[in-house]
Amino acid sequence: MKHGLGLGVAAIFAATTAFAEAVEPTDVVFVDGAVEMSLSGQPGDPAAGAEVMNKGAGNCIACHEVSDLDHLPFQGEIGPALDGVADRWSVAELRGIVANAKIMFPESRMPSFYKTVGFIRLGDAYTGKAHGDGEVQPLLTAQQIEDVVAYLVTLKED
Amino acid sequence: MQLKAKTIGLVTTLSIACGPVWADPDTDQLTINGDITIITEAAAPSHMEYIDTIYSGWRFRSDETQAVQMDDFDNPGMLGVENALAAWDTEEGSEGKSCASCHGAAESLAGIRAVYPKWNEAKGMVTTLEMEVNNCRETRMGAEKWKYTGGDMTDMVALISSVSRGMPVNVAIDGPAQSTWEAGKELYYTRTGQLELSCANCHEDSYGLMIRADHLSQGQINGFPTYRLKNTKLNSVHARFKGCVRDTRAETFAPGSPEFIALELYVASRGNGLSVEGPSVRN
Numbered sequence: 001m002k003h004g005l006g007l008g009v010a011a012i013f014a015a016t017t018a019f020a021e022a023v024e025p026t027d028v029v030f031v032d033g034a035v036e037m038s039l040s041g042q043p044g045d046p047a048a049g050a051e052v053m054n055k056g057a058g059n060c061i062a063c064h065e066v067s068d069l070d071h072l073p074f075q076g077e078i079g080p081a082l083d084g085v086a087d088r089w090s091v092a093e094l095r096g097i098v099a100n101a102k103i104m105f106p107e108s109r110m111p112s113f114y115k116t117v118g119f120i121r122l123g124d125a126y127t128g129k130a131h132g133d134g135e136v137q138p139l140l141t142a143q144q145i146e147d148v149v150a151y152l153v154t155l156k157e158d
Numbered sequence: 159m160q161l162k163a164k165t166i167g168l169v170t171t172l173s174i175a176c177g178p179v180w181a182d183p184d185t186d187q188l189t190i191n192g193d194i195t196i197i198t199e200a201a202a203p204s205h206m207e208y209i210d211t212i213y214s215g216w217r218f219r220s221d222e223t224q225a226v227q228m229d230d231f232d233n234p235g236m237l238g239v240e241n242a243l244a245a246w247d248t249e250e251g252s253e254g255k256s257c258a259s260c261h262g263a264a265e266s267l268a269g270i271r272a273v274y275p276k277w278n279e280a281k282g283m284v285t286t287l288e289m290e291v292n293n294c295r296e297t298r299m300g301a302e303k304w305k306y307t308g309g310d311m312t313d314m315v316a317l318i319s320s321v322s323r324g325m326p327v328n329v330a331i332d333g334p335a336q337s338t339w340e341a342g343k344e345l346y347y348t349r350t351g352q353l354e355l356s357c358a359n360c361h362e363d364s365y366g367l368m369i370r371a372d373h374l375s376q377g378q379i380n381g382f383p384t385y386r387l388k389n390t391k392l393n394s395v396h397a398r399f400k401g402c403v404r405d406t407r408a409e410t411f412a413p414g415s416p417e418f419i420a421l422e423l424y425v426a427s428r429g430n431g432l433s434v435e436g437p438s439v440r441n
Contacts, residue, residue: 062370074371078364102354109363111353121350121408128404139352 022142025099025116033104034092039114039142044150052148057139060148063110068155078109084157095149098140113140182366183217183375188435191230194324200431205331208362209376214432215384215440218366218375223387227439235316235385235437238309238392242317245310251301260298264317271315271322271434275423277335284338284423287315288394288414306414307397316383316392319436326433327380329426342424345417351408357425360402377402379422380429381438388441395422 022040029035038044052058054072061069063078089097096103101110116136124131140148188196198214206212216224230236246257246264261267271287278285285293291314292303304311331339349356360369361377368374383392396413399421403410411417 059370074368076369077367078369109355109359111355119350119352119354119408120348121403123351123404123406123408123410125407126404128400128408128410130409136352 025114025138028099028114030096030100030103031092034090034096035099036092038146039095039099040146042143042146044143044146044148046147046151046154048144049147049149049151052140052144053151058113058144058148066155082152082155085155086153087157091149091153094152095145098145098148098152111139114138114142114145183213186217186221186224188214188216188224188228190228190323190435195433196324196435197326197431197433198435200326203427203430206428208358209428212378212429212432213365213376214429214435214438215375215378215381216435216438218373219440223439223441226387227435233385233437233439234390235383235392235439236320238313238316238383238385238437239320242310242313245314246317251295251299253298253300255299257294260294265321267318268321269325271319271436272325272327273329275329275335275338275419275426277330277333279334284335284419286395286414286419286422287318288396289419291315291318307394309391312383312392312394312397315394316437319383319434322434323436324433326431327426327429329423329430331423331427335423338420339423339427341417342420342422345421346424349406350403351406353406353408355406357402357421376428377425378429378432379425380432381435381440383436384438384440386440392437395425 023037028039029037050069053060053066053069060066060082061072061075063076065075065077065081065083067081067083069075085094093104097105097110099114100112101108102112116138119136122131122136123129183199186198188198190196196214196216198217200212202209202212216227226232226234243264249256249259257264274287274290275284277283278290288306288311291311292306295301296303304314329335346357349359357377360374365374365376379395379398382395382398384398385392394413396418399418400410400413411421
């Protein structure tokens with residue numbers, strides 16, 4: 001009996017993950033620069049989001065200061081400091097800004113993290129070589145965007 | 159202007175929050191060997207629409223890095239100049255000639271660095287110093303050409319720059335060079351790669367600001383070749399362009415390509431009025 005239940009729960013969980021399809025980068029609906037629905041269909045993990053802020057294709061602190069991440073050296077100044085950013089923007093707006101900041105802020109220097117088309121001389125990551133014919137991956141996955149947004153939501157002024 | 163005002167506000171807030179930080183160019187003055195005065199700040203040439211004052215990259219470096227360039231005995235880039243002085247006198251190729259056979263002393267090329275890239279009437283195109291060096295090697299010496307960004311070439315360009323140090327950059331952008339200059343300008347403002355950043359996004363809109371650990375300069379090329387403490391060698395202009403384009407997650411252009419020649423002319427023209435200072439030292 002007990003065993004049966006466990007298996008059943010596992011099966012349902014697997015099914016949910018399989019059915020929660022990520023929204024394709026080309027299908028994201030922006031309303032006034034904001035995106036209402038989770039891109040991955042899942043909630044974000046703020047701890048994972050904090051990692052993306054620092055490393056890899058996210059590297060948000062290359063351009064933004066975040067006091068909450070004070071232990072990380074060399075925070076950039078190209079964009080505004082993100083302290084208290086959750087007081088200034090709703091979750092949907094934050095999701096829209098991270099997915100494609102150029103819709104909220106036309107001509108922004110901020111890269112579009114959930115975008116796969118419309119680039120000039122798209123390269124193969126940082127090799128300097130052409131991208132080739134393979135499928136273009138966005139800078140961050142749908143889940144990484146959700147993780148970052150979940151982290152940004154924690155940035156409230158005391 | 160508006161942008162710079164915002165910048166100053168931001169920098170002030172930061173300095174209160176976390177002590178001394180990098181800011182706009184410093185006010186240090188550059189004299190090399192206590193003798194050669196280098197102009198590191200000048201009124202922007204009239205063709206520049208968004209910047210009033212131009213600065214050498216030297217003004218954005220730390221005091222320690224700046225100091226290395228102030229004396230030729232400390233400047234590791236001068237070792238490249240020494241190598242090139244040996245090459246200058248070495249006869250090579252089917253004609254049994256050296257650079258010295260035609261040019262005499264290297265000092266005879268004083269003033270040359272300041273006006274390149276330049277329209278070449280015979281070739282009917284804008285050429286760079288590297289192309290002129292290879293032209294001498296191939297057609298006048300009967301020697302093999304050097305790799306565009308190779309060590310021999312970059313050392314030779316460093317030698318040719320060194321004898322022009324202190325002279326103001328003054329590349330011509332009108333007449334037959336104009337269409338090349340326009341093409342270079344177009345490239346400068348084109349946002350490339352998956353990060354969709356142009357040269358201007360970093361070196362015009364954001365100079366003086368930190369991007370992660372880097373203090374952004376105006377991306378001037380009056381100091382090239384630059385000895386970089388990071389890769390401990392002399393770096394040529396096109397190698398630097400390649401690195402910056404690559405960092406936008408873009409497909410770069412090749413060193414010596416028509417695109418980079420045009421971009422070099424355009425970027426050089428943004429430094430008209432600054433002194434030639436190569437070989438310079440950067441981090």
